[in-house]
Amino acid sequence: MHTTNLNVSINKLSKIEGHADLDIRIRDGKVEDVSLRVMENKRFFNQAVKGKPYNAVPQLVSRICGTCSIAHLTACIEAVEKTLSIRPSAQTMLMRKLTMYSLMIRDHALHLYYFVLPDIFGVDSILDLAEKEKELVHQSLHVKEAGNNLSNLIAGRAVHAPFEAVGGFSRIPDKTKFPAMIEELKSIRPYILALAEILYACDWVLIRKTDFVAIKTPDFSFLEGFIASSSGASIKEEDYWDHLHNVVLPYSQASGFEFEGHPYVVGSLARVNLNKDNLSAPTKRDMKKYLDIFPSDNIYHNNLAQAIEIMHSIDHAIEILSTAEFKEEKPAQPESLDGEGVGAIEAPRGTLYYWLGIDKGKVRYANLVIPTAQNLISMREDVRDAATKILACEKNDRSCEEKIRKEVEKIIRAYDPCMSCASHFLRVNWV
């Protein structure tokens, strides 16, 4: 029988977005408690958005998170537009797709190269890779730079993109730069295939029988569609909130969510599981071997799914840049200045939901559901299960602690949480 008593504490988890601490309490060989605490100090966005003009709020909420700023900006713009009956043009929607693709390329690349590869190769940092793997460092920089350049070209900048606004973009992109951009995107395709091969060969397994939830978009563009789940749900974006249940997690500074009464998982794995048929043709052709393993219950396949999404983002961006005509146009205008509405998109880490109320052009309230909050319950359960499993087969307390520490960090990184976002769930103000 085990009599292990241990407190495994990790103060400031590294190689994730934002700050979080983790404490696992083990008594008599049993995991008593897992507490994952978001260690972000509050900036009180709930109060800050109140009374602000509708067209200023997207840039304000962009500051919720530097990592996913484009996702917050885009989701909030959509919510404002739905609320005030603003109809963005087809050209605007194409530019938003390109902007989202630029985000996916950069953000997934950061997660995979900087956070995940060190775990796979058993080093502290990507910069510590052995000489024969050093090429991966150069490849990571090229991939991220291509995403960064695409953000610059379409939206003005990768973080707090200045050109993306309510009703349309404030500038049209410089077409003379398209051929070079297309060439750059093409040049990183082999790197993504090499990255996918590493993730495919990685033998980590963490099976979670769960419900996967994502917005199913007809062109896998992360923007518009209906919310689907592997349990068969098909929900309009504006009705999503009605299917969610907010769970307060003690000591965490964040709320978790259940979908239709059970824990669920959002993000790349959910999207590829539910919607792989709608990926772009070149991605499907060149990544067939990797796509064949989806749908998958292995949480670590979230990493491979991210690599697939980078490839899709490259391929669909190339297609749009090669075919679309961009001309000067005026931003679409509001039909009213009052109402409430929902904007929902797929952020890098999963479904991002904005619900706004606007009165006389000023925001009265905002309610958000962010991806990390939706994965929090599953992530905690997986940390608990992993620690329990290690306890069952390890006799020595010290090696047990070391193993738990390594394993749970790996699991948390696979979920790719964003703690900056997790700390800023805005509660509904029922007024």
Place this chain on the structure above:
Amino acid sequence: MAKNKKRVAIFSFTCDEGCSIYLIEIFNKKLMEWLEKIELAYFLSVKDKVEIKDFDISLVEGVISTAKDKKEIEKIRAESKILIAMGSCAATGQPSGQRNLFGASEAAEIKTELEANDYLPKCLSIKEAVRVDDEILGCPIDENKFIEVFEKYLI
């Protein structure tokens, strides 16, 4: 060899971490060149935590919003030869110190939470909290300005 390299540390206080994310984008072009001259001694986005000790250049983003963070920035200051306030929050206190600008009703809403969690009455910019040697404005930092200021300290 390694002894001559500047030990660079990057710290995030209360903010969206947009500057350090943008710094990683600046790395795309500059990292390989800079690694000839610097060692990334502390950067949680890239490597595990190490002791706060003996840094040549510390780049600090965000605002100071709790008493605990105030102590930490003081320690960082004491352990850094050069400390650079990175971005608008660090240099001016805004936008992350937005609660400083709240009207009476919003301020009343957050009062209990502030007091229960050891928050300072007002957020401080890094400049207000400790002495800084230089600053780079922008939300996020401007790429060219960052390169210009940072490289001054690599000579």
